[in-house]
Amino acid sequence: MTANAQTNVYPYAKVGLPAPAFELLSTKNLDSLEEKISLEDYRGKWLVFFFWPFDFSYVCPTEIAAFSDSYDEFKKLDCEILGASVDSVYTHRAWIQTPRENGGIGEISFPLVSDFHKETADAYGILDQTSGAAHRGLFIVDPEGILRYQVVTDMNVGRSVDETLRILQALQAGGLCPVNWRPGQKTLG
16 A cells, blocks of 8 residues: 555545655665654645656756756745655765766755665656656645645656746735736735
């Protein structure tokens, strides 16, 4: 039984319901790689939780670098970022320790977690059963642990950090936000 099955009756993550719980090994301590991170660790803050297919690939480092470069903007909005793939924490560490110009991601501003057993990708509904990789899923979880936004793209298409920031700000605005709403604009209610 996946963690998701314990929190709601839907087989996968669903907007408006509690986000599927997880507890995964992370790169929070690059030396030991023994520190686990759970969804509960982010209680009281917003969380952008995103998956990519595999480390040491082509599109993935562009996204991770872009989220890392924008980390301070998310922090100003009381939001943390957490990245995940089905690779091991050892592969994550090697990727972090490899400079960007050599195909790595270099130092980044947030931890990565290993969904090596693929249970979390499955609970979030993004596990590709054929390849065993996670699709490019991005989820925004509110401070109470409720899933407020999700987007899943093809493995070949990267996500937009600017659009993720806009969606986060719209969710935090607390009103009805029309198409192309931007911070500072009126909501509809």
